[in-house]
Amino acid sequence: MANRKKSRPVPNRLLQQERERQNWTQLRLATEIGTTPFNVSRWERGLTSPGPYFRGKLCTVFRKRPEELGLLRFTTDEPEDAVEDRTDPLLGAAALPVVYDSSIPSVSTATSGLVGRADLLQRLTHTLLTQRGALALSGLPGVGKTALAVALARDRQVQASFHEGVLWAGLGNRPNLVGLLGHWGSLLGIPAHEMMKLTRVEEWAMALRDIIGVRRMLLIIDDAWSIEAALACKVGGPNSIYVLTTRFPELAYQFAQEQAMAVHELSAADGIAFLAQLAPEITARETEDTRELVESVGGLPLALTLIGKYLQTQLYSGQPRRLQTALSRLRSANERLQLEAPQAPAEHSPSLPSGTPISLKAVIQVSDQQLSQQAQHALRSLAAFPAKPNTFSEEAALAVCAAPVEVLDELFSAGLLESSMPGRYTLHQTIADYAKLHGTDATSEECLIAYFVSYVEAYSRGYDYGVFTLESNNILAALQSACNRQMNAELIRGINAFAPFLAATGHYSVAETHLQQARSAALQSGDKHGLAEIWFHLGRLAENRGEHTHAELAYQQGLALARKIGRRDLMSAILAHWGELIVNSGDYPRAEHYLLEGLDLAREFDDKLRMSVLMKNLGEVSDCKGNYELGDSYYQQGLALARETGNREILSALLQNLGVKARRRGEQDLASKFYQEGIKWAREIGHRQRLSALLMNMGVLALQQQQFDEAERLFLESLDLARKIGHPLRISAVLQNLGMLEGMRHTYKRAEVYLQESLDLAYRIENRWLISEALSQWGELYLQQQRLDEARQAFDEALTIARNMKAVELIGITLHGLARVSAARGNYVDARRYGQESQARYTYVDHQKAAEIQAWLASLPIP
Structure with a gap:
């Protein structure tokens, strides 16, 4: 057969230029069209051509014709993603002894590394036994790739399948390919005089392929740094299988395509178990320190191995002081990076110079040294972000490292920067620690601060909290950096924009820490506007x-400071929420005064967003006073403004209030409709307080319909959210409803536990409405058990509070309770009097209870 002459590949500059014009990385383009960065790279270098499917995808995503992307110069009969190698398999070889390579590291090296790897090892074994071709493992330096390869080589099932031998080659970043292939030749029995004639890699490859022939062998290529070196070791025949380990994900895909697998670090639990194997006595008695150590190195097996050996050495002395000193030392990232252990020559990492002890710093450094100067600078800059599991966007990364997207490609290709999802990256803790060891550029931190302060200001105006979920750790890191670097203006701007999100998601302690830092900064710098907002x-x-x-x-x-500096917009905001606080304490005249002043100010500036908040709070004042018609008017005006401004936080609150009123009128379907829409908006923006309140009200609706199990489910979900964010008002309210539910089930002990906690919390936060409600529920519980004196006392206390507040609905509730206590005692005169007073108040507020009480009054004996 005539040899087909190979032409030099012609790079596709048009495709590359269009990608770069979009400011996309190869990873971004691959994600957009559903392929891999490796394929994109080969297309741009002219090594392969995209098939019809991907040609169509490229034209669609770039909105270009094929010729504008350089896609028509390829012949139509070229198979999609064709590769150059079309060699025919060799068909035979001379008889060989079974070979198990002596250079395979010992079992002890890999034993502890298999903690937490059972599922992965099973998957790898299954792939080896059922698939053909090659398998590749990629992951961070020190993640345990070699340990897994050793485990496969030693596995009995694998050895039985590859019954004619297992070969091992440790490549490293400067492999002696002739020497490694010569070692294989010696094991396979190539005569010495024949081996002396083989001086080039190509000659060795042909000789080894010829002698292996059709034999069933496993060839393990460990620590590959280049595809050329890895391919040089593909010397087996058609029945040989390859396992490759590498720190470079793209190399793994190049070598094994869809059978490339990522090896990830250990989970916290597996990391603790791993460390327990190495230092069992320490992990048993220093549990908190153990967890912190595992987290400090991100569950990386090599780091845990070095830590375990170091701690065990210190424990050997028998002196507790040495152990505590060692634990203290390991809290330093620099110390963890410097920990080292000597290696036996036969087990030495091929990436490290001979005689070099293994350490985290050493294994990461060899990758770092291969980077361009620009990529090294970018790596140190990216360490300004919090480490994995935190992620950061490509846009933020480019802003912080001030480099082109190709630099991120280089770091990703080097296995130092990980892709977490399309358009987002993450940096492992040990890589971040290594980068910080070389010093984080002050400019990078300033860029981080500037980017995220602008980011949070841009998105906070619309109360679009959902966009902050992914970026919250980065924003907090930027705020802390601003504090550390005394960038007071940025700190104040940032926390004033971010505080509503922290409050909405229940991160109260975090919010207070940063607000107090900003308060000190504002006082120091004399920033009165910032201080008033704080x-x-x-x-x-x-x-x-x-x-x-x-x-x-x-x-x-x-408010005093806002008045002094003339910040009328801020005055309106403070009055809106101060008024809401006073509503909850039951001082309705004072609350209404503040809220109306705030509304006048908001109208001056046509601040529709603030007006919607004030309308909601004024509606609540009107409802509490029993003026339900005015309350409805406020709610509807507020709802229209909230929809117009897109303020989903207030929108969900208004829908909740409208749902409560619909439920009280007996319009349960309408109430459910309001609640469901409110839940939708609360979930969308991640507002846990609002969600807790809405779920509780859905539970009340289910309770009224005698759906006790559904009510309990909703109440418990609401309570879980309220406890997670530490919101006592929400906790007290839902506990009260759980007490009511258990009372209706006649499980009185459980009801008492719920109601007591609810009442205690209501007293603690001085919420008179909740106090009166909780006391009324105690009265109901006592009444159900015929504990009439205690019921009367509870209702009397609740009525006193309700009358002081002039809360019409609460007065109606307590009078209804007193009426039934009197009836239970046979005092029908008082029962009728209390019942008629209660009915009058329920009728006044258009409550469905009015009809129920009227029927109850009709059932009373006539004196």
């Missing part, structure tokens, strides 16, 4: 925590 957010934070006095003080400080 007081406002501190007030909202204290309100959410149920700290009534602290909230009042913060709002008072903020």
Whole structure:
């Protein structure tokens, strides 16, 4: 057969230029069209051509014709993603002894590395036994790729399948290919005089392929750094299978295509178990230190191995002082990176110079040294981001490292930067620690701060909290860096924009830490505008925590300062939320005064977003006073404004209030419709407080329909959210409803536990509405058990509070309770009097209870 002459590949510059014009990495383009970065790279280098399917995808994504992307110069009969190698298999070889390579590392090297790897090892074994071709493992340096390869080589099933031998070659970054192939030749029995004639890699490859022939052999290529070196070791015949390990994900895919697998670090639990194998006595008694150590190295097996050996050495002395000193030392990232252990010559990492002890710093450094200077600088800059499991966007990465997208490609190709999802990256803790060891550029931190302060300001205006979920750790890191670097203006701007998200998601302690830092910064720099906003957010934070006095003080400080500097917009905001706080305490005239002043200010600036908040709060004041018609008017005006401004936080709150009113009127379907829409918006923006409230009200609806199990499910979900964010008002409210549910089930002990905690919390946060409600529920519980004196006392206390608040609905609730207590005692005169007073109040507020009480009154004996 005539040899087909191979032409030099012609790079596809048009395709590459279009990708770069879009400012996309090869990974981004691959994600867009559903292929791999390796394929994109080969297309651009002219090594292969995209088939019809991917040609269509490329034209669609770039909105270009094929000729504009350089896609028509390829022949139509070329198979999609064709590769150059079309060699025919060899068909035979001379008889050979069974060969198990002596250079395979010992079993002890890999034993502890298999903790947490059972599923992966089973999958790898199955692939080896059932598939053909090659298998490749990629992952961070020190993640345990070699240990897995050793485990495969030693596995009895694998050895039985590859019954004619297992060969091992450790390549490293500077492989002696002739020497490695010569070692294989010696094992396979090539005569010495024949071996002396083989001086080139190509000659060795032909000789080895010829002698292996059709034999069933496993060839393991460990620590490959280049595809050329890896391919040089593909010397087996058609029945040979290859296992490749590499720190480079793209190399793994080049070698094994769809049978390339990523090896990830260990989970926290597996990391602790791993460390327990190496230092069992320490992990048994220093459990918290053990967990912190595992987290500090991101579950990387090599790091845990070095830590375990070091701790065990210190323990050997028998002196507790040495162990505590060692644990203290290991809290330093620099110390962890410097930990080292000597290696036996036969087990030495092929990537490290001979005689070099293994350490985290050493194994990462060999990758770092291969990077361009620009990529090295970018790696150190990216260490400004929090480490894995945190992720960061490509846009943020480019802003921080001030480099082109190709630099991110280089770091990804080097296995130092990981892709977490399309358009996002992550940096393992040990890689970040290594980068910080070389010093993080001050400019990079300033870029991080500037990027995320601008980011949070841009998105906070629309209360679009959902966009902050992925970026919250990065934003907090930027705020802390601003504090550390005394960039006061950026710190103040950033936390004032980010505080509402932290409050909505229940991160109260985090919010307080940064707000207090910003308060000190504002006082130091004399930033009165920033300080007034900080007081406002501190007030909202204290309100959410149920700290009534602290909230009042913060709002008072903020309002006074806002008046002094003429910030009428901020005055309106403070009055809106201060008024809401006062509503919850039951002082309705004062609350209404503040809210109406805030509404006038908001109308001055046509601040529709603030007006919707004020309308909601004024509606609640009207409802509490029993003026339900005015309350409806406020709610509907607020709802229209919230829809117009897209404020989903207030929208969900207004829908909840409208749902409550519909339920009280007996319009359960309408109430459910309001609640469901409110839940949709609350979930969309991740507002856990609002979601807790809405779920509780859905539970109340289910309770009224006698759906006890569904009510309990909703109440418990609501309670779980409220406890997670530490919101005492929400906790108290849902506990009260759980107490009501258990009372209806006649499980009185459980009801008492719920109601007691609810009442205690209501007293603690000084919420008189909740106090009166909880006391009324206690009265109901006592009444159900015929404990009439205790029921009367509870209802009397609840009525006193309700009358002081002039809360019409609460007065109706307590009077209904007293009416039934009187009836139970046979005092029908008082029963009728209390019942008629209760019915009048329920009728006034258009509550469905009015008809129920009227029927009850009709059933009473006539004196």
